[in-house]
Amino acid sequence: MTDTEIIGLFFERSEQAITELDKKHGSAVARVARNILGNEQDTEECVNDTYLGIWNAIPPHRPSPLRTFVCRIARNLATKKYHSNTAAIRNSQYDLALDELEEVLSNGDSVEERYEAKELGTAINGFLATLNPSDRFLFMRRYWYSDPVKDIAEMAHSTTNSVTVRLFRIREKLRLYLEKEGLLV
Amino acid sequence: MKRETITFMLNSIGDEYIGETEVFRPYSVQGSPERTDHMKKRRIITLLLAAVLMLALGITAYAVWNIHTERQQQLKSDLKIEENNVTSYTEYDVPEEQEGGLVLLSSVNDGQVQHVYVNISPVTKEEAARFPADGSFAWSIAGTEIGGFAAPQLPVELSLSGEEAIRDAVMENAYDEESQTMTLQCYIDVKFLEKAAAELGTEAVPLQVHLIAGENTARSFGPVSLSLTEKQSRHFDFGHAVYHDEELDKDIEIVGLELTPFSAVWKVRYEGAAAFHTPEADWEAYQPWSMLEDKVCIEAKLVFPDGSAFSTSGAMTCPYEDGVVKLNCAWGSAINIEDVQKIILGDLVLWENK
Secondary structure, three states, X not given: OOHHHHHHHHHOOOOHHHHHHHHHHHHHHHHHHHHHHOOHHHHHHHHHHHHHXXXXXXXXXXXXXXXXXHHHHHHHXXXXXXXXXXXXXXXXXXXXXXXXXXXXXXXXXXXXOOOOHHHHHHHHHHHHHHOOHHHHHHHHHHHOOOOOHHHHHHHOOOOHHHHXXXXXXXXXXXXXXXXXXXXXX | OOHHHHHHHHHOOOHHHHHHOOOOOOOOOOOOHHHHHHHHHHHHHHHHHHHHHHHHOOHHXXXXXXXXXXXXXXXXXXXXXXXXXXXXXXXXXXXXXXXXXXXXXXXXXXXXXEEEEEEEEOOOHHHHXXXXXXXXXXXXXXXXXXXXXXXXXXXXXXXXXXXXXXXXXXXXXXXXXXXXXXXXXXXXXXXXXXXXXXXXXXXXXXXXXXXXXOOOEEEEEEEEEEXXXXXXXXEEEEEEEEEEXXXXXXXXXXXXEEEEOOEEEEEEEOOOHHHHXXXXXXXXXXXXXXXXXXXXXXXXXXXXXXXXXXXXXXXXXXXXXXXXXXXXXEOOOOOOHHHOOEEEEOOEXXXXXX
16 A cells, blocks of 8 residues: 555544554554664554554644654654653663764763754754765664664675774764854864 | 753754665765766667667567666766776676576676676566565575675666655666566675685676565576676875874874775874774774874865866775775766876875876
8 A cells, every 4th residue: 555545544534544554664663663662562652652643643744755754753752752761761772872972962061051952953954964875874774763783784785893983983073063063062 | 962952853853864764875976967968879879779679579579678778878877987988897798589587787896896787577566666665686696605785776866765755766767667677786795706706616606686575575586697897996106195184183194095986995094093993992082083084085185187176075984904094985976087187185285197
């Protein structure tokens, strides 16, 4: 079934929409949630909350591409759950990814109290635009999808050591970019 | 920056980047009007040849032959083979009467990877449409454990976002419904190819390509005989050129550059380099050196006779070997390596054609 047909089912308020959505995008949604939350019970809850969120959002929304929309909702819900219960869910892939970013972005004095949320959003998208496609792939897979380095290396036909070194360089570039934008001092 | 703030920042990333990175696509190069003109000329020649062959062959055989030759010419144009006098390129003879199976189109050796372009058929429309969500492609060398990744070949100027867009582009550009043919690129590490040749005791190795569609469909095509395409390279020796970075107050010795039409290996030396390129490296101490390595790859310029300049961009890998750090860079379309007139980094002239 195409995404357009699935969205059509949501508009018809047919419960079959959830079944078809799960069939087509369920594994991607669960992967995003699992990487952040690190355990099956929380993942399952998050996937169900995501489908409820989609049910409430379509209509009126008619998202394109559907998978990106669904994964984004899953990620937002998973990160909310992660931050509300961090002690219980240490050692997830997201935890490791945050450790890596925190290590670089905590250097120096932060001016986060002074900047506005919108500026941060603009800055991260501006930074991604400066990266070549390969580096952007590595950054997104590690820090947005929270994939393990080993999996990323397989996807990029590279070695874990090489991906680790390249991610280190990208994090350093991010720090310099945010400093230049006045968001880190 | 607090962890919550970092999460907020990551949650603000745009849909285009989320969709773009669902699947690995290493090269994305913009097309040019020059390329379009070139394609038009190629198409006219192909049409003339087609008219002759349609008389000699049946229509089905013609459709298959046509898709092989058309794809060959598209690839040659996309890779900028002719205008940049690339010799590390092989164009294979297209069989006139073979109606299915695996057909070698062309290949380029970028120094580290041999990119082998092939057609496989028959591939049904349903099987083709399963990529990338539920289908994949792979290559292997028969009689060995050596194998790797293959992907549908798309025009390099395409910029795609999302699985559906990728599938649509594959169906439009890499798949030909009439002849049920899919065009693929096999990424074959040159070392793997040499290892397979040594294991089998032959120069040419039997290449197979595999289609995996869903849980129940897996088919193999070939084998066909594949040899290593000769590498084309130019070596620049910079003696003991030293670049001093004032901001970081550090010196880096740029030993040389190994250039191919599709890749570059910058060779650099600096204090403590060996220790930084191990898994146990002190990342904090490595930071400034990493920035300097990037500077060499990104800010150094290869200058051509018309005054245009080319940057090799950031390194994909940076192993420490033979007493130097090798910064491996790669790009999509060829450059003319014999045309390089000057290599500069800031005010430092590393090499000049005198």
